[in-house]
Amino acid sequence: MAAPAAKANARLQLFNQLWTDNAVFRQVLGICSALAVTNRMVNTLLMCGGLVWSTVMTNITVSALRRYMPQRVRMMITVLVIACYVIVVDIAIRAFFPDIHRVIGPYVGLIITNCIIMGRAEAFAIKNPVVPSLFDGLGAGLGYSAVLMAIALVREGLGFGTVFGVALPAREAWWSSWTIMVMPPGAFFVLALVVWWARGYAMAREAAPADAKKAKGAPA
Amino acid sequence: MMVLAQVPLGGAPTIGLVAILFSAALTDNILLTRFLGMCSFLAVSRQIKAALGLGLAVTFVTTCTTFLNAVLYRHVLAPLGLGLSLKLILFIIVIAAFVQLLEMVVERVSLGLYYALGIFLPLITVNCAILGAALFMVNLQYNVVQALIYGFGAGAGWMLAIVLMAGIRERLKKSQIPPALEGPGIALIITGIMALAFVGFSGMVQQ
Numbered sequence: 131m132a133a134p135a136a137k138a139n140a141r142l143q144l145f146n147q148l149w150t151d152n153a154v155f156r157q158v159l160g161i162c163s164a165l166a167v168t169n170r171m172v173n174t175l176l177m178c179g180g181l182v183w184s185t186v187m188t189n190i191t192v193s194a195l196r197r198y199m200p201q202r203v204r205m206m207i208t209v210l211v212i213a214c215y216v217i218v219v220d221i222a223i224r225a226f227f228p229d230i231h232r233v234i235g236p237y238v239g240l241i242i243t244n245c246i247i248m249g250r251a252e253a254f255a256i257k258n259p260v261v262p263s264l265f266d267g268l269g270a271g272l273g274y275s276a277v278l279m280a281i282a283l284v285r286e287g288l289g290f291g292t293v294f295g296v297a298l299p300a301r302e303a304w305w306s307s308w309t310i311m312v313m314p315p316g317a318f319f320v321l322a323l324v325v326w327w328a329r330g331y332a333m334a335r336e337a338a339p340a341d342a343k344k345a346k347g348a349p350a
Numbered sequence: 351m352m353v354l355a356q357v358p359l360g361g362a363p364t365i366g367l368v369a370i371l372f373s374a375a376l377t378d379n380i381l382l383t384r385f386l387g388m389c390s391f392l393a394v395s396r397q398i399k400a401a402l403g404l405g406l407a408v409t410f411v412t413t414c415t416t417f418l419n420a421v422l423y424r425h426v427l428a429p430l431g432l433g434l435s436l437k438l439i440l441f442i443i444v445i446a447a448f449v450q451l452l453e454m455v456v457e458r459v460s461l462g463l464y465y466a467l468g469i470f471l472p473l474i475t476v477n478c479a480i481l482g483a484a485l486f487m488v489n490l491q492y493n494v495v496q497a498l499i500y501g502f503g504a505g506a507g508w509m510l511a512i513v514l515m516a517g518i519r520e521r522l523k524k525s526q527i528p529p530a531l532e533g534p535g536i537a538l539i540i541t542g543i544m545a546l547a548f549v550g551f552s553g554m555v556q557q
Contacts, residue, residue: 162478165385206446213439221434236485239438243478245389313549314383318542322535330530 143254143262147269152277152328160246160274165317166237167278171294173234174282176227180219180238182271185247187215189255189267196256208251209242216241246270281320285311367499370492374503377552380479381511382545384486387479391512392537401516405509407471409502411452412480415445416501419484420494433488441484449474479508514544 167177191211192199199207220238224231231238241247250270255263283293289311291298298305310316380386387408394404419441427433427440453471457464474480483504487497518540527536 159389162385162388162482165388209442209446210439213442217435217438220438224434236482236489239485240386240478240482242438242442243481310546313545314385315542315545315549317385318538318545322531322538322542325538326528326531326535329535330528333530 139262141265144265144269147250147266148273148276152273159249160244161321162237162240162244165314165321167234168282168317168320169285169289169312171279171282171286173230174278176223176230177234177237177241178271178275178278180216180223181241181244181246182268182275183219184212184215184241184244185250185271186264186267188212188247188251189263190260192251193255193258193260193263199256204256205252208248212242212247212251246274277324281317281324284320285316289316367496370496370499371503374500375507375510376548379507379511379548380482380486380504381508382541382548384482386482387477387508390477391508391515391541392534395512395515395537396519398513398516398520401512402509404474405512407474408477408479409505409509411445411449411474412483412505412508413498413502415441415448415480416483416487416504417494417498418448419444420487420492420497423488424494437485437488441481445480445484479504511544515540 167173188208188211192208195207195211216239219241220235223238224235250267254266258266286292286294287298288308291305291307308316311320374380378384381388381391390404395401422440422444423433423437427436449471453464456471483501486504487500490500492500515537519537522536522540531539
């Protein structure tokens with residue numbers, strides 16, 4: 131009885147974090163790095179990998195330690211846990227992708243202050259068992275990554291005419307360098323459009339009758 | 351060229367202090383070109399007064415912690431060969447401890463200031479602009495004096511951006527905006543336009 135419930139709970143948590151409560155759309159959190167690394171898709175992918183790893187591992191660790199952490203110092207412990215996992219990411223990227231590390235290096239360190247990781251640890255992992263926490267972290271990380279990759283696709287496609295560094299087909303025919311897209315202002319504009327679209331979509335959903343919501347709330 | 355502007359440039363140890371100050375505050379504005387401190391930038395930029403308070407607090411903390419971090423990194427971690435692995439932990443601890451200390455001191459010395467700044471201080475620990483300034487300082491290979499100037503410039507640049515933004519948003523209350531675009535959406539578009547203006551500063555400081 132308990133096992134399927136936990137499983138359903140974990141899947142729901144994954145979906146919630148991935149879409150319904152997506153941190154970038156709904157809460158506009160953790161966008162510092164979203165903007166900085168999205169002018170090339172390869173950089174974005176590495177950054178997202180690092181973020182998913184850090185979120186999942188932090189959630190697992192915080193969840194496993196939740197009974198042993200004194201209330202007063204738990205923020206400090208969480209920060210140190212995050213820092214340890216981020217250092218692993220930093221060293222791994224430096225070792226395997228030194229060229230990319232030169233560009234995104236400081237932003238990898240800044241994963242520590244990404245509000246999403248701290249937010250998930252505080253809001254979920256601190257009071258839930260390990261497995262749901264794992265899925266919660268995975269959902270949050272992947273939801274964030276999906277938005278970042280979409281932004282990067284637009285910016286790299288329009289700015290460089292490439293996808294993952296590969297030139298788009300017949301780009302001489304139609305493409306002209308849209309430099310603003312790879313510069314900082316382009317990041318703000320594309321993210322603003324994403325937030326606009328997501329909010330408009332959510333508002334349209336909420337305006338519709340709440341039947342669909344009720345049906346979803348009752349687990350099979 | 352434009353793309354290169356985003357890439358943290360390698361060592362330029364002989365760069366002048368005035369150049370560092372202006373490039374940190376304007377051409378390399380930590381918010382508008384490096385995207386750091388966006389969360390509190392979007393949350394606290396509704397009123398000029400609040401924005402100014404947070405901006406001052408961030409400038410002060412960034413200046414002090416970047417300096418402290420530069421001293422500890424250059425003279426303790428780097429000679430021990432621990433710069434690679436421990437610098438993140440060191441920076442985070444220094445910033446958290448400094449903010450905590452500052453809060454205690456301000457509470458003792460001036461209760462008025464404490465109530466004015468009180469709500470902003472916890473926000474600062476998670477402001478990535480401050481950690482970012484420390485990390486960029488290492489990346490740019492600044493020495494201790496240069497780091498002090500860089501920290502001040504970065505903080506002042508952040509304050510400039512948030513105060514400008516708050517001024518625009520106060521006016522924006524009177525205009526009609528599509529409901530889905532209200533709040534963060536329109537704020538991001540305005541930030542983009544501000545960033546466009548700041549791109550105009552590039553080339554003013556020769557790196």
